[in-house]
Structure formats: C-alpha cells, structure tokens
Amino acid sequence: MEDREELEGQQRGRREFLSCLGSALACSAAAAAAGTVASGTVAATAEAAVTEVPPNPAIPGYDWTQHQWAFGVDANKCIGCLRCVEACKKENNVPLDAHHFRTWVERYVTLEGEETARIDSQADPVNIAASGSESEYRFADRYRDAKVELAFFVPKLCNHCTHPACVQVCPTGATYKTEDGVVVIDHTYCIGCQYCVQACPYGARYFDEEKGVSDKCTWCYHRITKGLQPACVEVCPVGARIFGDRNDKQSAISQFIQNNRVSVLKPETGNAPNVFYIGINKDVS
Secondary structure (H helix, E strand, C coil): CHHHHHHHHHHHHHHHHHHHHHHHHHHHHHHCHHHHHHHHHHHHHHHHHCCCCCCCCCCCCCCHHHCCEEEEEECCCCCCCCHHHHHHHHHHCCCCCCCCCCEEEEEEEEECCCCCCEEEECCCHHHHHHHCCCCCCCCCCCCCCCCEEEEEEEEEECCCCCCCHHHHHCCCCCEEECCCCCEEECCCCCCCCCHHHHHCCCCCEEEECCCCEEEECCCCHHHHCCCCCCHHHHHCCCCCEEEEECCCCCCHHHHHHHHCCCECCCHHHCCCCCEEEECCCCCCC
C-alpha cells in the first residue's frame, strides 16, 4: 500500500512538473518563437502521454509484491573478460557498437608514484583498436611494461535506486519503479526527451538514436520474473556478479550483503542504490 501511494505521489509530481514545463515554454515563446516550435512539440507530446500511466506488467505466475531484487559485485573476482557485456548486448538487443551499453566494465590502474588511478573501459579508443572491431570488446595490454601498484576491474550498471532521480524527472511516467525494486522504462510512453539520461548520477542510461528512446539495464526483467538469472550473471565465469531476492534471507545476494562489508556508489546523492560492491576503493564512483 505504501509503495502504491508513493507511486501515485510520483505521478502527481510528474504532472505538476509537466505543467510548469508547459508554462515555461509558453513564456519563452514570446522571446524566441522559432526555438519554441520544437520545444512546444515535445511538451505537447509529453502532455498527451502523461494522461495515461504505464500499466503494471502482466506476467503469468509472477507476483512482484513478493520480491525485492538486488545486485552484488565482487570486484576482487572480476577478471575483465567482458563476457557480461557481450551477453547483455545479445540478450537485450543493445546496439553492437562501443558506445551503447546497459552494463560495462571499468579498469582502475594505479602506477607506482601516482596517487590517482587511471581509468578506462571497453569504450576507450585504445581498447577498441585492440579488439579490432566496435562489436567486440577487450582491454588492451597497455600496462605490460609499467610498474603497477594496484589494478582491478569494476562492473557497472543501472543501480535501480530506492529513490531514483530518473523517475522524478520523467515527464510521462515512462520511467518508473516496480514494486519488486526494479526501475524500468516503458518505451511506448518514452518521448525521447533524455531528462532521465541527464538526471542519472551514474551515467547508466543511454539514448538509442535508432529507436528514439532512452534505455538502460533492467536486470533482465524478462528473465528474473521467470526464475532465471540476468544474462550477465549467468555468463560470468568467476562469480563476480551476484543477483537475488533480498526477501529470501538465504539467497545469494542476501548472504553476500550479510557476509561482506559492502558499499554503494555515490551514497551522497541520496538515490540509495541497490547494487552493492566489495573490493573497490575511493577512486571508484
């Protein structure tokens, strides 16, 4: 009941936001008529879309009030093989290039005499060149002859926050939080404004130019609601990714959180992430 009331409150907030947006556009029209034609179109589209609220997904045999999903990352285990990235792209039809990802992996390397870690990911030009193709992903062996003091890999993805900033700014309700803790996007309601992309403090969203919508990790919602693991978790050869139901105290994620001193990224934002890490340091944000 509390979650439902919270959702209704968020929806009222979106409508108020949209009303303010429309007023702002009306005022700006007097000053710049040419610029407001496009803006007015977006506002009109948003107002038309917000009259309806995305329905709860109808999944036979699944009761989303009985679960509270969460994700764990053990950076001590990750080897940077990027199988998770490849599996995610194939499972979720993510564009096969080096710039659109639902999940990605960052490498942190601190060299002797340096205080700040050097950070790169599979989207780095040097790593793209090493792979030989934007549709294949690997880390270049650029530190072969360097004096490395510390190095580790950190998988990243949408944090499915308890208080997601992306939900607050979405003017149509396309981005919303389900009762089982997953933040999803209903693309039939997305107008491509990209407010959510800008609001996410973790850079976990991207804009799909071909489809004209925002996209991100959904923890493979179509899989977990059928009792399966997210694709990235299933293919990880070292068990660096952990997923499960926090309502089940014996689940892998519950045990992971209970048995480790976990941390979340950017706790100061107040988003309260539900992706929990071990094996990272202050350089990771």
